[in-house]
Structures are given as C-alpha cells and as structure tokens.
Amino acid sequence: MATVTAPMDTRARQEWAEEVRRLARERDAVILAHNYQRPEIQDIADHTGDSLALSRLAAGVEASTIVFCGVHFMAETAKILSPEKTILLPEPEAGCSLADTITADDVRKWRAEHPEAVVVAYVNTTAAVKAETDICCTSSNAADVIRSVPEDREILFLPDQFLGAHVKRVTGRDNIHVWMGECHVHAGIDGHTLRRRVEAEPDAELYVHPECGCATSALYLAASGAVPQERVKVLSTGGMLSAAEKTTAGKVLIATETGMLHQLRAANPTTVFEPVNSRAECHYMKMITAEKLLAALRHGTTEITVPEDIAARARLSVERMVAIGSPSRGGE
Numbered sequence: 001m002a003t004v005t006a007p008m009d010t011r012a013r014q015e016w017a018e019e020v021r022r023l024a025r026e027r028d029a030v031i032l033a034h035n036y037q038r039p040e041i042q043d044i045a046d047h048t049g050d051s052l053a054l055s056r057l058a059a060g061v062e063a064s065t066i067v068f069c070g071v072h073f074m075a076e077t078a079k080i081l082s083p084e085k086t087i088l089l090p091e092p093e094a095g096c097s098l099a100d101t102i103t104a105d106d107v108r109k110w111r112a113e114h115p116e117a118v119v120v121a122y123v124n125t126t127a128a129v130k131a132e133t134d135i136c137c138t139s140s141n142a143a144d145v146i147r148s149v150p151e152d153r154e155i156l157f158l159p160d161q162f163l164g165a166h167v168k169r170v171t172g173r174d175n176i177h178v179w180m181g182e183c184h185v186h187a188g189i190d191g192h193t194l195r196r197r198v199e200a201e202p203d204a205e206l207y208v209h210p211e212c213g214c215a216t217s218a219l220y221l222a223a224s225g226a227v228p229q230e231r232v233k234v235l236s237t238g239g240m241l242s243a244a245e246k247t248t249a250g251k252v253l254i255a256t257e258t259g260m261l262h263q264l265r266a267a268n269p270t271t272v273f274e275p276v277n278s279r280a281e282c283h284y285m286k287m288i289t290a291e292k293l294l295a296a297l298r299h300g301t302t303e304i305t306v307p308e309d310i311a312a313r314a315r316l317s318v319e320r321m322v323a324i325g326s327p328s329r330g331g332e
C-alpha cells in the first residue's frame, strides 16, 4: 500500500481508493463528504452535499457507521439525528469559526436579557448551543422559520450577522436581535471583491450558494442591490449543479467556498467556473485528507458523541426546523 501523502500519482490514488472501499465494507461504513471537502475526498464519498442534507442522509442509510468528512458541528448534527449510529470524524480538530463565535453560556445569558424571545439558530452551531435554542434554520429556510414566530414575539437570531441582516430585510421585522458572529471565509467574499469581479466580467453569471456561512455575505449583498439582481442566482448545491449543466454562459463566477468548483467543473467542462475569490477556502474543511480518512476507517477514529440530555434538547430544535419547511432546499 503506497503512502498517501499528497499529491498522489494515479496508481497510488487507485490503491488508496481500493483500500478505503475495502475498509468501509469491513466496517459497515458509509462515507459522506461536504461539498467543500478536498476533491479526492468528494470523489471517494458515497454521497456529497451540504451539512443538513448529509445529516438527513446519515439518518436514512442502513450502514451502522458514518464517516463524516466535514466539520465538527456537522458530525454532531448527524449524531443528534442518528443517535444509534457510530459517527466518525477523520479530523476532530476540524472546527468552524462561525460556530465558535457563540457558546451555550452566551445563549443562556442573552436569553435571560430577553426572557420572552424565541431563539433561532443557524445550523452552524455546536450541539450544546443548539440545545439552548428553540428552532434551528438553514440559510435557505431562515425566513420561513422567522415567519413561523408570532409577529409580536422578539427573536434572538444567532450566530451569523449576515444571515441575520438578510432575514431582517426579507421579513421586514424589526424585533429581531442578531448575534454579531461571522465566518472567517466571509472576508474573502466582501462587497468590494464581489462588485469588482462582477463589473470586470459583464457577461458572466454569478452563482451564490446560501448554505455555508461563507456565502451569507454574498447573499446579503445580492439582496441589498450591491450587485445587479439579474446577474445573481442564489442556488442550492443541487440547483447550482443543474444550472451548471444547462448554462451556455462562457463564464460563471462562484461566490462560495472554493471546494464547490470541483463538482461544477466536472458537471460542465465547457463553461469556465471561477471563484469570486480563490482564497475563500475553509481550512477546517481541508483538514480532512486522504490519509486521515484512511486512518479513520482503520482505527475507528474519531468517534463523535453528544451527551444524551444535550442531544435530546438539540434534537427538538432541529426537528422543529424540519417541521417548518424544507430544510435541505438550500443544499440539495
């Protein structure tokens, strides 16, 4: 078996892929990969998708073990929804700067200041934070979740300030308090960069994926008119792939984490897909390497657990979201 340090040549990659598949069968494991994973991880996975779509898949698959190639809060969400399954995260340090902007204690203190408020949380939060909230949301169903709350109830929205500003605008409500968290990848897709790229490429389409935190600033800018609406398509992962297959545009600019380009380029080799900012890369997502996936399958590492009391409360918040709208509409 060849050592699998990048880059692998074709033979080494084939050997690695065979070993991964063999170990996955042996362990009765299914491999799920987020869209922002490294290309080789996406290619070997049984399914790719956004965080919630993958969590729902995790709940539905028959395999007893899920190897979740994504970040920590995603593996936790899979565990919350599939408590009977073993969830492995190949790199336990794969975190999320957005989820890290708020703790369970912060939520308790905030709620104490607004005792009548309903707490709405974006899915990019830890299980402990979800357990302190009333309803979860994705960026695509956030407005529906907000509308499900009676008009006269205050809302505490966390942790993404861009998504919070977006839902405030589209719902027209002024009784929403927004936590000022943001994802570090936002910095690469700021208004100046987005406008400059769109102006420099007058014939290019612009796809904005709303799911991960890195795209919410682009979503905000598009909705605020900072870039021309007719040029912007806010699309789910599946919608982005369908649009990529059909488009006749010579070039499409992609305002999201750069990992998404791998699937788009494979879907349509004749159109040029370029990132709005090539540095908009989540280093947490890229912590999962070919070697770490192999080690996870060999050694059963690292198992993600969520204490049952936290999981039970967090599950309520996630299930309310599922009951309100189509949570994976923005991702599949």
Ligand code: SF4
Pocket: 071, 095, 096, 097, 098, 099, 124, 183, 184, 185, 212, 213, 214, 257, 282, 283, 284, 285
């Ligand atoms: S891109 Fe941002 S929001 Fe998404 S996992 Fe990475 S740090 Fe978190």
